[in-house]
Amino acid sequence: MIRPDFECYHYCDLVPPEVDFHEHEFYEVFFFLSGNVSYNIEGRTYLLRPGDILLTDNQDIHRPEIRPGKPYERYVIWITPEYLMEFEDFGVNLTDCFKDASRKKNKLIRPDGKSIAHLKGILDRILEARDSGEFGSAVLESVYLCEFMVYLNRAYFSTPDIIAEDITENEEINKVVAYINENISEDLTLDRLSEICYFSKSRLSHQFKKYTGLTIFQFIIKKRLTMARNMIRDGVPVTEACMQCGFNDYSNFHKAFKKEFGACPKDFRRT
Incomplete structure (x- = not known):
């Protein structure tokens, strides 16, 4: 805008x-x-x-x-x-x-x-x-x-x-998406997510891509970046937003944020 x-x-x-x-x-x-x-x-x-x-x-x-x-x-x-x-x-x-x-x-x-x-x-x-x-x-x-x-x-x-x-939806995939949204700061492994819906890891990966259009990894990264952006926009310090959204490495967060939004986190906050 x-x-x-x-x-x-x-x-x-x-x-x-x-x-x-x-x-x-x-x-x-x-x-x-x-x-x-x-x-x-x-x-x-x-x-x-x-x-x-x-x-x-x-x-x-x-x-x-x-x-x-x-x-x-x-x-x-x-x-x-x-x-x-x-x-x-x-x-x-x-x-x-x-x-x-x-x-x-x-x-x-x-x-x-x-x-x-x-x-x-x-x-x-x-x-x-x-x-x-x-x-x-x-x-x-x-x-x-x-x-x-x-x-x-x-x-x-x-x-x-x-x-x-x-x-068109799948209730089991809906549970996984909800779990990701509610636990974005946690270690969201494929093993843990497969337990949520009682799918095998391979079936979960296939069904997740079918219904969301993204791989589980792509969805989690995009969701973490989106939440971090909203937190920074609301005044949360950049490093705090990074950690609260599940990024354990600031350099990876910095690169992913700039690729997604066209500006590094600190520049985004200033603007």
């Missing part, structure tokens, strides 16, 4: 782009409009229908898989947690949908047709205000974003459970 509050974009690709697994420092709202797309978030794959919305927070490792045949169209909204927290003074927590989705491990919203049209209309007004040079456009942009988040939360908390039919 360039801005300190939020950014909104409307994209349409005729040729499917290649997207690697990644994560953000901010919240992301992915509003799907068209295409042949499934979306992997932390081992769960969501088969998307037009109008579906996905919520990811600043720890989720995710990637869309875009297949040819249809234009790939979507809105993407990036929002910093700090910006949404400013609205708590009005007695409302606009981050509730993100927090509840993370708690339930279900990131999919499937609004009804009326809600889809309403949310899309608000996003179009955000983009119009962003590109306008008229008086008060920046204020309107923020007002529209606040309105969007109110109705997004309403859509989230009224989404029926039936959408689970379009989620």
Whole structure:
């Protein structure tokens, strides 16, 4: 992100782009409009229908898989947690949908047709205000974003459970992913992880890659780096973040961090 509050974009690709697994420092709202797309978030794959919305927070490792045949169209909204927290003074927590989705491990919203049209209309007004040079456009942009988040939360908390039919997952792999997330500072060996799901080490390795799209080692390193980045961003000293996220060697942490985020940990903290 360039801005300190939020950014909104409307994209349409005729040729499917290649997207690697990644994560953000901010919240992301992915509003799907068209295409042949499934979306992997932390081992769960969501088969998307037009109008579906996905919520990811600043720890989720995710990637869309875009297949040819249809234009790939979507809105993407990036929002910093700090910006949404400013609205708590009005007695409302606009981050509730993100927090509840993370708690339930279900990131999919499937609004009804009326809600889809309403949310899309608000996003179009955000983009119009962003590109306008008229008086008060920046204020309107923020007002529209606040309105969007109110109705997004309403859509989230009224989404029926039936959408689970379009989620591909493996409960045993979900347990392993949860264990990794909750014990990131520990020695996460293949032997220990195989005990969690009662799989052999070879079967665990195969199933983990099948459902998450990453090897166990790749997932653990990316998750450790993501958590370390968030801790550094929140003011935790670099060496402390390194140790708390399971890196026992600072030089390896330094190299991996720079490769993942394009800056060494201390430079990232300064910026």
